[in-house]
Amino acid sequence: MTSRIVALAGGVGAARFLAGLAPLVPPRDLMIVVNTGDDTELHGLHISPDLDTVTYTLAGVAHPQQGWGLGGDTFACLESLSRLGAPDWFRLGDRDLATHLYRTSRLRAGAPLSRVTQEIALALGVRQTILPMSDDEVKTRLRTPAGELEFQEYFVKRRHRDTVKEVRYRGASRARPAPRVLAALRSARGVVVCPSNPVLSIGPILAIPGVRLALRQSRGRVVAVSPLVAGRALRGPADRLMRSLGLRADAAGVAELYRDFLDVLVMDHADRGLAPDVRRLGVEPVITDTIMDTALRRRALARAVLELL
Amino acid sequence: MTSRIVALAGGVGAARFLAGLAPLVPPRDLMIVVNTGDDTELHGLHISPDLDTVTYTLAGVAHPQQGWGLGGDTFACLESLSRLGAPDWFRLGDRDLATHLYRTSRLRAGAPLSRVTQEIALALGVRQTILPMSDDEVKTRLRTPAGELEFQEYFVKRRHRDTVKEVRYRGASRARPAPRVLAALRSARGVVVCPSNPVLSIGPILAIPGVRLALRQSRGRVVAVSPLVAGRALRGPADRLMRSLGLRADAAGVAELYRDFLDVLVMDHADRGLAPDVRRLGVEPVITDTIMDTALRRRALARAVLELL
Numbered sequence: 041m042t043s044r045i046v047a048l049a050g051g052v053g054a055a056r057f058l059a060g061l062a063p064l065v066p067p068r069d070l071m072i073v074v075n076t077g078d079d080t081e082l083h084g085l086h087i088s089p090d091l092d093t094v095t096y097t098l099a100g101v102a103h104p105q106q107g108w109g110l111g112g113d114t115f116a117c118l119e120s121l122s123r124l125g126a127p128d129w130f131r132l133g134d135r136d137l138a139t140h141l142y143r144t145s146r147l148r149a150g151a152p153l154s155r156v157t158q159e160i161a162l163a164l165g166v167r168q169t170i171l172p173m174s175d176d177e178v179k180t181r182l183r184t185p186a187g188e189l190e191f192q193e194y195f196v197k198r199r200h201r202d203t204v205k206e207v208r209y210r211g212a213s214r215a216r217p218a219p220r221v222l223a224a225l226r227s228a229r230g231v232v233v234c235p236s237n238p239v240l241s242i243g244p245i246l247a248i249p250g251v252r253l254a255l256r257q258s259r260g261r262v263v264a265v266s267p268l269v270a271g272r273a274l275r276g277p278a279d280r281l282m283r284s285l286g287l288r289a290d291a292a293g294v295a296e297l298y299r300d301f302l303d304v305l306v307m308d309h310a311d312r313g314l315a316p317d318v319r320r321l322g323v324e325p326v327i328t329d330t331i332m333d334t335a336l337r338r339r340a341l342a343r344a345v346l347e348l349l
Numbered sequence: 350m351t352s353r354i355v356a357l358a359g360g361v362g363a364a365r366f367l368a369g370l371a372p373l374v375p376p377r378d379l380m381i382v383v384n385t386g387d388d389t390e391l392h393g394l395h396i397s398p399d400l401d402t403v404t405y406t407l408a409g410v411a412h413p414q415q416g417w418g419l420g421g422d423t424f425a426c427l428e429s430l431s432r433l434g435a436p437d438w439f440r441l442g443d444r445d446l447a448t449h450l451y452r453t454s455r456l457r458a459g460a461p462l463s464r465v466t467q468e469i470a471l472a473l474g475v476r477q478t479i480l481p482m483s484d485d486e487v488k489t490r491l492r493t494p495a496g497e498l499e500f501q502e503y504f505v506k507r508r509h510r511d512t513v514k515e516v517r518y519r520g521a522s523r524a525r526p527a528p529r530v531l532a533a534l535r536s537a538r539g540v541v542v543c544p545s546n547p548v549l550s551i552g553p554i555l556a557i558p559g560v561r562l563a564l565r566q567s568r569g570r571v572v573a574v575s576p577l578v579a580g581r582a583l584r585g586p587a588d589r590l591m592r593s594l595g596l597r598a599d600a601a602g603v604a605e606l607y608r609d610f611l612d613v614l615v616m617d618h619a620d621r622g623l624a625p626d627v628r629r630l631g632v633e634p635v636i637t638d639t640i641m642d643t644a645l646r647r648r649a650l651a652r653a654v655l656e657l658l
Contacts, residue, residue, distance in 0.1 A: 084454035119447075120444040120448070121447040121450060123473075124447060125468075126450070137429075137446065138428075159433070
């Protein structure tokens with residue numbers, strides 16, 4: 041366990057970063073702890089969007105553009121579901137469905153999510169350890185002028201257009217971290233907080249009792265990659281959301297959310313001017329290219345982060 | 350309700366007969382009560398093969414040859430399930446899966462199977478009333494030298510090769526007929542027992558308390574179409590099975606199983622010689638073409654049956 045790198049991850053931003061990192065680290069030395077606050081039930085299926093995005097990406101089968109689902113998937117089942125009057129706003133591909141069917145059926149048989157996640161990863165040829173943050177249910181809920189929304193309702197169905205006034209991680213205070221997570225965080229050679237939404241993707245992981253403390257106690261360095269560049273999220277609503285929650289919506293705002301455990305914040309050249317603010321929070325700013333628009337840049341960013349651990 | 354025709358049905362044999370009958374009867378005058386003793390759970394989904402075969406056939410979307418599933422369906426999900434190590438001997442098409450997902454999710458939400466069945470039929474444009482024999486669980490189990498088998502295990506997985514020593518309809522004695530079934534049987538203008546396996550398809554329906562009595566009390570005639578021609582089942586294991594259960598494996602054996610409620614048995618020209626045996630059981634034999642190898646012959650058989658009601 042001693043040489044391990046632990047990554048905290050949300051969905052597509054994290055997955056792209058991890059696609060750059062994975063080839064640089066022996067698979068058994070990389071443990072990825074994934075947000076499950078976005079998990080939802082649709083058509084009676086347990087859907088874990090972030091776990092799947094990370095798993096599919098590391099397996100090399102993720103859709104190359106859309107940020108969810110499998111490349112080359114078809115939608116015959118969803119079309120028929122729609123004809124039956126079932127909701128079709130959550131796009132479930134035919135092959136993707138197999139993952140949800142398998143997961144749901146294993147969970148109903150009593151297997152914990154962490155085991156099922158490993159089974160799916162293994163079947164897809166992923167050799168890194170992918171774990172949900174918890175085997176217990178945590179549900180990210182968002183208070184908006186339109187009422188309290190479930191995560192996928194806010195994010196997918198309503199395309200994150202609502203102003204978020206408050207975020208709750210329902211169930212988090214009673215949830216236990218998945219087995220091995222706390223020990224891995226404490227003993228890691230280094231911890232990476234992936235460039236994911238700090239409130240919606242990393243927030244739920246940090247809300248699990250014991251996680252923040254284990255991060256503070258980690259014997260390795262804790263390095264985060266800012267998902268905000270020049271005060272903008274590269275994808276998703278992080279900037280607007282942080283602003284509407286009264287948070288500072290830039291790299292320094294990210295450092296603020298992580299300051300109790302964070303050693304280094306990797307931020308983009310565009311945010312050079314924020315370095316003093318970050319340093320003032322007790323976090324070391326490191327400036328580099330953080331925009332992962334090519335495989336080469338992903339790899340370069342991952343290498344830069346690895347060197348900091 | 351007074352002019353209604355009620356059909357008791359299994360899977361493909363019944364469905365083909367009903368495809369001939371349906372165009373001859375106003376949709377609201379035809380109620381089909383379908384065996385659910387074959388229902389099974391796979392990948393966490395509630396699968397009702399006979400209900401689906403009947404519904405898909407009446408909707409005109411059934412696979413034209415194979416006797417199960419939808420025409421033109423694809424199997425992407427099943428392939429992926431198989432890669433995850435899940436069983437793939439039960440062929441679930443992508444579009445077919447939508448039916449099972451919808452049904453399972455509605456049942457979990459508390460809807461009775463009879464209502465869900467009507468919802469599916471309606472969505473597929475079927476205007477006849479299709480009902481499961483019961484909203485309660487009944488499981489046909491078969492005692493064989495290989496042990497006691499669940500129906501689909503016997504029928505699909507092991508391709509009905511095992512010698513059946515005993516058939517049990519587990520749960521039948523506590524099951525209630527689906528709403529409206531008993532009243533419809535009693536008040537029907539006529540009842541048709543479709544050419545389905547008398548033990549495995551019609552047997553479970555007859556095992557529901559009250560059904561046999563309602564058939565005996567029916568104010569209309571009860572007409573069955575023999576699924577055996579010249580002592581052979583046209584498809585499936587009915588002949589072998591009846592024989593291994595110690596039953597007479599021909600049209601007269603069918604009449605024997607139904608004799609307490611049956612008025613007429615429609616049997617094939619090939620079985621003309623059995624007419625006296627059938628008559629001796631108090632059942633009127635009617636000889637016609639019962640082989641439904643073309644739409645024309647299906648229609649002719651249906652018309653002949655209709656005239657008997």
